[in-house]
Amino acid sequence: MMAKLMTAALLVTASAPALAAPADPLHSPMWEHHAARLFGKDAVVFDQRVAVRIPEIAENQRIFPVTVDARALPHVRRIVLFADLNPIPVAVDYAPTGAEPFLATRIKLDQRTPVRAAVQTEDGTWHVGGSWIDAAGGGCSAPPVSRVKGDWADHLGEVRAGQWPEKAGETRLRMTFRHPMDTGLVENIPAYNIERLTLRDDSGRSLGEMQIFGSVAEDPAFTLVVKATGAISFEARDTAGLRFPGKVGA
Amino acid sequence: MKLQRRALLLAGLLAPAAAIAEQFAGKYNPLAEQVADGLWMVRGADEAIGFANGGAIANSAIIATDAGAVLFDPGVSREHGRALGALAQKLTGKAVGRVYISHLHPDHAMGAAAFDPAIVHALPATRADLERDGEGFSDAMYRLLADWMKGTAVVLPQGDVTEGQAEFGGRQFRLMALKGHSGGDLALLDEATGTLLAGDLVFHDRAPSTPHASLPDWRASLDRLAAMPHKLLVPGHGPLDRDGSAIAQTRDWLGWVEQTLHDAVAHGLDMSEAGELPIPPRFSTLKAARYELQRSVSHFYPRLEAELLPKL
Ligand SMILES: [Zn+2]
Numbered sequence: 001m002m003a004k005l006m007t008a009a010l011l012v013t014a015s016a017p018a019l020a021a022p023a024d025p026l027h028s029p030m031w032e033h034h035a036a037r038l039f040g041k042d043a044v045v046f047d048q049r050v051a052v053r054i055p056e057i058a059e060n061q062r063i064f065p066v067t068v069d070a071r072a073l074p075h076v077r078r079i080v081l082f083a084d085l086n087p088i089p090v091a092v093d094y095a096p097t098g099a100e101p102f103l104a105t106r107i108k109l110d111q112r113t114p115v116r117a118a119v120q121t122e123d124g125t126w127h128v129g130g131s132w133i134d135a136a137g138g139g140c141s142a143p144p145v146s147r148v149k150g151d152w153a154d155h156l157g158e159v160r161a162g163q164w165p166e167k168a169g170e171t172r173l174r175m176t177f178r179h180p181m182d183t184g185l186v187e188n189i190p191a192y193n194i195e196r197l198t199l200r201d202d203s204g205r206s207l208g209e210m211q212i213f214g215s216v217a218e219d220p221a222f223t224l225v226v227k228a229t230g231a232i233s234f235e236a237r238d239t240a241g242l243r244f245p246g247k248v249g250a
Numbered sequence: 251m252k253l254q255r256r257a258l259l260l261a262g263l264l265a266p267a268a269a270i271a272e273q274f275a276g277k278y279n280p281l282a283e284q285v286a287d288g289l290w291m292v293r294g295a296d297e298a299i300g301f302a303n304g305g306a307i308a309n310s311a312i313i314a315t316d317a318g319a320v321l322f323d324p325g326v327s328r329e330h331g332r333a334l335g336a337l338a339q340k341l342t343g344k345a346v347g348r349v350y351i352s353h354l355h356p357d358h359a360m361g362a363a364a365f366d367p368a369i370v371h372a373l374p375a376t377r378a379d380l381e382r383d384g385e386g387f388s389d390a391m392y393r394l395l396a397d398w399m400k401g402t403a404v405v406l407p408q409g410d411v412t413e414g415q416a417e418f419g420g421r422q423f424r425l426m427a428l429k430g431h432s433g434g435d436l437a438l439l440d441e442a443t444g445t446l447l448a449g450d451l452v453f454h455d456r457a458p459s460t461p462h463a464s465l466p467d468w469r470a471s472l473d474r475l476a477a478m479p480h481k482l483l484v485p486g487h488g489p490l491d492r493d494g495s496a497i498a499q500t501r502d503w504l505g506w507v508e509q510t511l512h513d514a515v516a517h518g519l520d521m522s523e524a525g526e527l528p529i530p531p532r533f534s535t536l537k538a539a540r541y542e543l544q545r546s547v548s549h550f551y552p553r554l555e556a557e558l559l560p561k562l
Contacts, residue, residue, distance in 0.1 A: 053522045053523075053526070054522060055521075055522065055525050055544040055547070055548070056540065056541055056544055057298070057541065057544065057545070059461075059544065059545045059548035059549070060548045060549075063548065063552065065520065065521030065522045065525070065547070065548075066522065067520055067522035067523060104520035104521070104522060104523070106521065158561065159561070159562045160555065160556070160559035160560060160561050160562065161559060161560065161562055162518060162559050162560060163518075164517065164518035172518050174518055174520070174555075174559065176555055176556075176559060219552065221520075221552075221555065223518070223520040246562040247562070248562075
């Protein structure tokens with residue numbers, strides 16, 4: 001299935017159907033393809049209120065930090081983080097049901113690509129922000145550390161987390177999970193990744209749900225801001241059905 | 251991810267380096283400044299490695315001896331090494347007879363491709379580092395620098411350097427086997443002139459880079475360099491240090507980065523936020539400060555999180 005996704009992503013379609021999506025200020029060769037697939041017939045605008053904060057350079061293409069902050073937008077329903085030219089373009093699809101439209105994580109980069117967030121508001125409109133990153137890497141960057149090191153299974157699912165007060169009634173959560181996040185694009189290693197993260201307050205109310213894809217970096221880390229205080233529990237689940245639960249502020 | 255090769259296919263259509271390469275006419279023109287009797291410093295650009303500078307960002311030094319010129323750090327590529335060799339010949343009247351590589355990083359090491367491996371000397375730790383990382387660096391440099399790298403293969407130094415006294419062509423050197431910027435950092439004191447070639451253990455008015463850094467080791471090495479009497483210091487990057495301030499400046503930056511990133515993790519910042527933290531005014535003379543801070547975030551953050559975030 002990943003192979004199909006990849007093939008589709010590589011075929012820059014000259015015959016893409018006419019779109020409602022506006023012309024891409026980043027002039028990405030993949031914009032129309034992704035816009036059609038992600039947004040369908042929904043309205044799309046490029047919007048500075050969607051802040052996608054990334055470093056000047058991709059020092060480590062396997063752990064590239066991205067922060068999406070759409071707190072300037074009202075009534076956010078969904079945040080999709082994607083890199084146009086990645087073989088697995090979408091990294092995260094987040095519904096911040098009881099959370100601020102804020103998300104920080106790390107993704108893998110395959111090459112020079114736009115990194116974007118598409119943020120859907122209640123009226124159905126997608127607000128898009130982002131910029132290019134050159135993934136050629138810094139001069140002193142080390143070659144990829146591979147999972148060949150072989151100790152990943154010993155630490156699988158190790159969960160770390162912390163919480164900090166954000167503004168009144170809100171909590172900043174940081175969570176890390178030890179997980180190989182195999183993309184399925186490496187020979188002889190099938191896709192194996194964390195695919196879902198859910199957050200709940202002490203009463204069991206959902207604070208957010210996230211779909212997670214193989215382009216999120218190994219040992220994934222997430223920073224979120226939930227509209228709740230006190231005990232907050234979360235649970236990640238991987239494609240093998242393993243569950244990695246945690247609780248902070250208990 | 252084994253994406254590199256496929257990426258290269260697409261990159262042919264998209265990467266700016268490939269487009270520039272079509273009319274490639276780049277030529278290295280290293281310039282030497284005599285800083286002491288029979289000793290020249292060749293300044294690198296105080297920038298990140300990039301196509302525009304051909305990767306010529308590290309400082310090198312040339313020392314005249316009876317047995318040929320000594321070249322300390324041969325540059326980033328074969329052509330760069332050749333240009334430095336030609337410069338040494340012009341300055342000293344003799345061909346390069348000895349090359350020292352201070353440490354594994356490509357801006358310092360890969361120009362060894364211009365020389366007979368038998369005359370290339372380095373610490374055993376540096377050879378081991380190059381055995382491990384050389385090919386990876388080579389890939390990265392070809393991607394970044396394209397035609398500037400032509401003909402550049404990884405050369406493993408054949409000469410082992412050890413701590414202590416060394417003589418070459420009648421000139422006395424004190425060699426120091428250090429580490430901390432990388433797994434093996436060679437420093438060389440030219441005894442006749444009191445000039446200390448510090449490699450990347452010392453940066454001067456250019457922010458230090460930390461991809462293979464061990465900060466406790468680096469600090470211990472700075473202590474040893476500071477304790478070694480010298481008149482002049484040639485840093486790995488940045489201008490000549492005449493007043494002994496560069497060692498302290500390097501130590502100050504490393505301490506600030508370490509404390510700042512520790513606090514950032516402790517206060518719940520993510521990596522992008524940490525990379526955007528304000529840089530104190532006392533570092534305003536350091537070139538590439540924001541760039542190196544963001545690189546250091548990438549180098550240190552995951553480890554700090556594993557240390558500071560509570561395990562559930
Ligand atoms: Zn270095």
